[in-house]
Amino acid sequence: MKQLTERERMAKRLPTYRIRDFDEVELGFTEDQAIREASRDIRFCKASCMLGCPVGVNIPEMLRLVAEGNYEEAYRRLIKKSPFPAITGRVCPQERQCEMFCVLAKAGKPISIGAIERFVGDWALANNVKEEATIKPNGLKVAVVGSGPASIVVASDLARLGYSIDMFEESHMAGGVLVYGIPEFRLPKEIVRKEVHRLKELGVNIRLGVPVGTAITIGELAREYDAVFLGVGAGHPKFLNVPGENLLNVYTANEFLTRANLMKGYRFPEYDTPLHVGKRVAVIGAGNTAMDSVRTAKRLGAEEAIVVYRRSRQEIPARAEEVLNAEEEGIKFEFLLEPIELLSNDKRTVSGIKLMKMKLIESSNCERKAVVPTGDTTKLDVDTVITAVGFNPNPSLKIGTNGLDTDDMGRIKVDGQGRTSLKGVYAGGDIVTGEGTVIEAMGWGRRASTAINEDLSVR
């Protein structure tokens, strides 16, 4: 396939400028680019990309409509499977989903499906494409707990079908990780705000500041509503469990990102929530959370911002595009190192990390290589440490006390359609799968809304 055309690339702001603010890094396709990319080498298309999309977007159809310039129709068809393309186009790890299955991927030039999806989503938001359907209330009430991607899909699906929806969110802003975790420079909050506004237009009643579990129990909700959906996520940070973890200037990534994004600490003192960022910042871990933290630290003035990861470049779990962006922004990467102690010169503030050198070995029972300590240690001098080593299921729901079956990691057990062990109670998203992706959470939301509608229709 030597004669393949090059991929269209989204324009990006220059690293020297973008590390000084929180404005979006990638600027999206122009109309010309979208059309060109949607029809690029289309003669080879085998529609294999659809295998990679967790919600089964009809990608070839989207490409055809975009190539024809029929964006509105592309949008209307797209949202049947992926209701928020402006979001998923930006945050899906396309290199491991749709784009990995593109026939052109083998040549390193898969169609930029994410960028096209983003283009369609942005076009619809900019042109204020409205719902066509008129909603006929069906007299049934559903409680949706949490307001992350899984819950947003359940609420919007069921509201369209005529259900009356009360959404309960403990935070002061709806959106889950989309507003408290993923930074503005990757997903402008205006987009999330607009999508949440659409929910309100559909008649969804969003009640902020209500921690379900203590303010109202799952049992109470199950009695008051015809069905309950639990989409409370997995955002309870794991700790490193090494000495020195509670020194000053050691943050969990979620605290750091919550202070920066949700509480707008990057605009302190205009906003009241403070945030310390030193000159040399180390972030432990290499997932999306780590990439977001390290790039946030850079933007807040860190002279050196370093990712410390126990495996190597190849195993980085973060979205590929963001790893490239981070590298462009001068983020340093230190591989095959695992923290064994956080050090302090004055017993108050962190001053360095003692690290174990690691190595990768072939492992028989696992696809991934195993990582083992070498016995050699080294030291890294830093003045701020951010830990991004994973999450547990969100605890505030107090799931254990509600008679719901969970697995040994505290995740809610469901059947393939999101039905829990309690009748009338459904769950989906990270609370079921553990840390997953936005589109997987949305897929669970779609399955649960389908199950709820089916179960209540036959009742």
Add this chain to the structure above:
Amino acid sequence: MFKVNEILMKRQLASGVKEIIIFAPMVSRAAKAGQFITIMTDEKGERVPMTLVDWSATEGWIKIVISEVGLTTLKLGSKEVGETLYYLAGPFGNPVSELNSSTIILVGGGVGVPAIYPIARSLSRNNTVISIIGYKNANSILYEREIGEVSDEVIIATDDGSKGQKGFTSDALRELLDSGRKADAVWVIGPAMMMKACSEVTRPYAIKTFASLNSITVCGSGMCGACRVSVGGKTKYTCMDGPEFDAHEVNWDELILRLGAYKEEEKRALGRYILRSAN
């Protein structure tokens, strides 16, 4: 009808200390002694935790007592009756441990006194409750009558001796125990230094001692870990695992260190606020 999060009443209890009653029906119907709420005064504000001091499920209100120590508490104190708070969520945290037919000593210091009120009220139903309440001086006394209503005995201590016993609450607690009074459990709420001192007093007596911690908190719901504390050598979340912990197991020095983490920023923010209010 009132608006949700509307301030219904406000009164000054002592210099820099205000009692605020807020319309929050969702919280009031579920509130239990020992729990707290989180508040934002405005869209740009910090999210801060406040203990639930009193509430009425039938009338839909909750009561908090704030000590104006910094930017957020000053902003909160300046909100007038009829204004609404941008955000109020709760209840969060675990309710107070239950005990029966025991003798319990409750120790409250300063704005910790209103915080022990709901605990005293809850525990006094089935237990004998002795409350030790401590203040700087006679002018800073608050919640004396309220504590009296839910305690079998009240001991007042002031740092300068201008009312009640002279000395700290920890001194009064030591005297009481040294005099041979038996207690099955002790609760302490107040500044971290005071809670630390009290827990040292009860340690040699091996009396089960609970403290309600006030670590710096961002989310209040177990998602950020800002409020982490070391208890019995393990890292715990104040908001999810507490706020009540075994006082003998708490690493007090670490808590005190972490409470000071943002001293510089707090000063800056406060200075800016005061300048603005003056202009």
